[in-house]
Amino acid sequence: MHYNIINELGELALGSRLKRLSDYIYREGKELYRNNEIEFEPRWFPVFHLLAKGEIVSVVEIADSINVSHAAVSQTVKELAKNKLVSVYSHKTDKRKRELTLTEKGFELHKKMAPLWNDIATALNDMIRQHKHHLMAAMQEVENDFETLSFVDRITKVKNERLQREVNILDYKSEYAHYFKALNIEWLEKYFYVEDYDKKVLGNPEKYIINAGGAILFAEFEGEIVGVCALLKYNEEEYELTKMAITEKAQGKQVGKKLGLAILERAKRLKAKKLVLESNKILKPALNLYERLGFKFVYKDFSTSAYQRANVYMEKEL
Amino acid sequence: MHYNIINELGELALGSRLKRLSDYIYREGKELYRNNEIEFEPRWFPVFHLLAKGEIVSVVEIADSINVSHAAVSQTVKELAKNKLVSVYSHKTDKRKRELTLTEKGFELHKKMAPLWNDIATALNDMIRQHKHHLMAAMQEVENDFETLSFVDRITKVKNERLQREVNILDYKSEYAHYFKALNIEWLEKYFYVEDYDKKVLGNPEKYIINAGGAILFAEFEGEIVGVCALLKYNEEEYELTKMAITEKAQGKQVGKKLGLAILERAKRLKAKKLVLESNKILKPALNLYERLGFKFVYKDFSTSAYQRANVYMEKEL
């Protein structure tokens, strides 16, 4: 073996690879200063160079300018002060602030280093601009993209798309009837209790839902039925979205979203004009999903509701 | 203010910028694992993934493969073992070596994480390949270039070229005569002592060198005369390179090289066929320079030499 696996790992080892290059540059920078008999640390550069512009600035202002934490600047300034390269005064009016400037020695060192910095910029620029892919430009593009949509959000998006692709929606079949009951009882027993009306409907979905002109859809993931959702017909124009249940171990797999979208499609196919649903305030993730599906909260008197547990009512026009 | 100066700093803050991006990726990676309820650290990835291939390998072999120090691997393995993800056995025959493999738990975790890693690679690749400058490709080009010629060597080369440009070669003028004497006496007194023959020649260069058909060149740096070198004519074909002196504070500024090259040029203009010189073994940097200028060491009996200090003789055909 002994082949280099890092390239094969590609984007997955990007952090490690960036660190390696960063470490290399700091190391070489250090040696360069040593070779030139300059007592200076590469990490001081951004702060030092900013101060050399002559503007009197504070720790936080520097941190914002060079995109590091104020703690990093605080530490750097401490070292620079110890090396007598910057002087620290407290602000005239704002006693929290500290004013930083280069000392005489600092300005002298800056002048002494200017040609070397010029050489560094020249050498690196000469190298990089000959490349097909310009490193600085590439980093800029990456940084910009991560600012638009974070690393985590990008991966989460891809993951959710994958999971949605992996979830299949299946139409009602009598051999699935027991899942309809089991999945609903699972969550009812967890959060509330099974009401008589539940027992009736769950025990005979064919009679109460299918034959009544409604629909039941199942979600399948990795060969298992992991979710259900039903449409209960009120009249030609109005249906109730009901009996949505997703098994606990399939949570976070976008099953609810895919099932919800499928049930909306089905409602449209049935020429429904309006969907309603009843739920409970404590079911936060469910309410969240309903909102993302386009349902709106509507005030309602629940004294006539079929369910004891209902205290939230939602509607969606199709 | 509050504008971002890092971009303005360009290549000079490259190390800092790479670290920032690297840190960001590790941070986000960590959060991603947390979100997915996976107990895993981003830094474990290269080692873990390599071991998951099923090949039984040692610490050093892993370090070579993923281009980090063996110490880093050793630390990672320690953590992985603590988390019961790898098992460590000692090698049957080589007792220095340790054999590493994933545990059952390790393989299970790897299987569990595979889809997420796929999502990471997909998301990052989707992003990066849309860029005009591909980050991975750019890093590859930079790494390759640094392998060919190191960061330090690149900058040193640019610096030396600059210094050579900043050194000017001036022809003999009688008002420079005192520099000829002073610069030579400076180094003679440091390493040896001033011989009578030196005093004679240095005191009257016009008579002993210029009028005798030789030449004297001066090197000027930042408005000051910092070096001299002379050609002493033996006959129509043969000259001696002599009285080369560079002031201490101008050392390392490529003065010698530029002066040497200029004196070779002058010798050619004078139709010299051969250059000779006498020096001393202890003058290592000088001998080094002569070699780089193309002089070869030749054995010689020094009993007839004009100088007490001579114990090295060199020649160069033109």
Added chain:
DNA sequence: GGTAAATAGGTAAGTACTTACATATATTAA
């Protein structure tokens, strides 16, 4: 067969940042 040199791998401390937490002071809202 003995010894110098090379190899394997561990530990401690350093590096250039970070986060978390703490304090002091300033600003805003009631």
Added chain:
DNA sequence: TTAATATATGTAAGTACTTACCTATTTACC
């Protein structure tokens, strides 16, 4: 005017590596 909140800064500890140094073996060479 007071209390809540925001801002400025510092310190300690964490992170993902490194170098430096150490011991234990193995290999190479005379």
